[in-house]
Amino acid sequence: MKRIRFWGTRGSLPVSLTAAAVREKVIAAVRGASGRVFASVREVGEYVDGLGLAVSGTYGGHTSCVEIETGGPEYVLCDLGSGLRPFGQAALARHGPASPQTYHIFVSHLHWDHIMGLPFFAPAYIPGNRVRFYGGHAELETALRRQQDPPSFPVDFSYLRADIEFVHLEPGRRYDIAGMTVTAKLQHHAGDSYGYRFESGGRTVVYTTDSEHKLVDPAETDGFVELFRNADVVIFDAMYSLAEATSIKADWGHSSNVVGVELCQLAGARQLCLFHHEPANDDATIGRILADARRLEEITRNGEPLLVTAAYDGMEIEL
């Protein structure tokens, strides 16, 4: 595995920056530059790059879609959120419609935000392409077809002319797919969800979103420690605060930055990447959640430091 590329990092539904939010970022940037003289565009760029993502950029608003670049010719993706659309556009721009490609897509679960991108995934409409959907849900095919039935969408699933196959994965069993060893794990979420452990070339990536940790059964904790064991990157649902997740949002099926740090520390993982951001959280709030997670890691560290990041649309992690 070579790198991870994030095409969608939000939970629940896509969001976008408003004009007012952009204006606030511009004001913050201009105020920070007060009194400075920039000799070139390059210097302006360097200044902007130093402002931090909450001012100079955005965590973005597409829903879950993560690409794992394996180094091989076939594509590997996690989830079919709205971020799948720009991924598909990029793939077509790279290869053109006449060059057949293979896409392996691992689906965590069947809630709308994790499948909504498929009707807009252009490569799936092109004969010659191969698309393989993997997941633990028996209703995987039914759910993907149904969302394109009338009156929900004007283009029926039958118009997806690629060679499409649905592959059921049993949790706990190791599969050889696209040059990787892949293991699924059942997670606590309404209607169930599945996390995935990807291993290849001495590297391990874990994708675990829409997974609530009830903090009651030690065996459940142990199971996730094993899923995360020595992972290079753990992509982790940190949608709520721990207080929310254990009170008013208990049983909503999500987790927190605190649990992410703890599990990764217990598992000896190298990097925790916060994911599935609450759509109501603006960039500054996500930045604070990230800062809190880093501080928690720092004050509870016992051994090697854990790198903590927060995923944003367009982010790449080199493996």
Place this chain on the structure above:
Amino acid sequence: MQFSSRQFAEVLVAAPGGRIDHAAAGALEQALAPLLAQAESRKAGVILDFSDVEYISSVGLRVLMVAAKRMRGCGARIVVAAPRPVVAEIFAISRFDRVLDIVPSVRGALGHLSAPALAAYDAG
């Protein structure tokens, strides 16, 4: 994890100590149970004296959340007192400082809950 308790008038003060990690959280829950039952029957307050707690994990925080919910359900209050700086940071990072009453001292907590309890505390 160490644990002790004392009582001032009708207010119970529970004092865990050490690390409330994943392994110790169950012991905290068990140690608190009879105190919570007693407080529940009297509708009295409970103070968690955190002055000797070095660390608390998410599992330990959940035990506090469950205890607070139980006390609220019977009209009683639970107050966390005197957390050390690291534990206070964990409360803030986890946003538990927004759902629990947290005060700097046991005496201050007693003052919040009961004048007779505070008088008993000051009487030594």
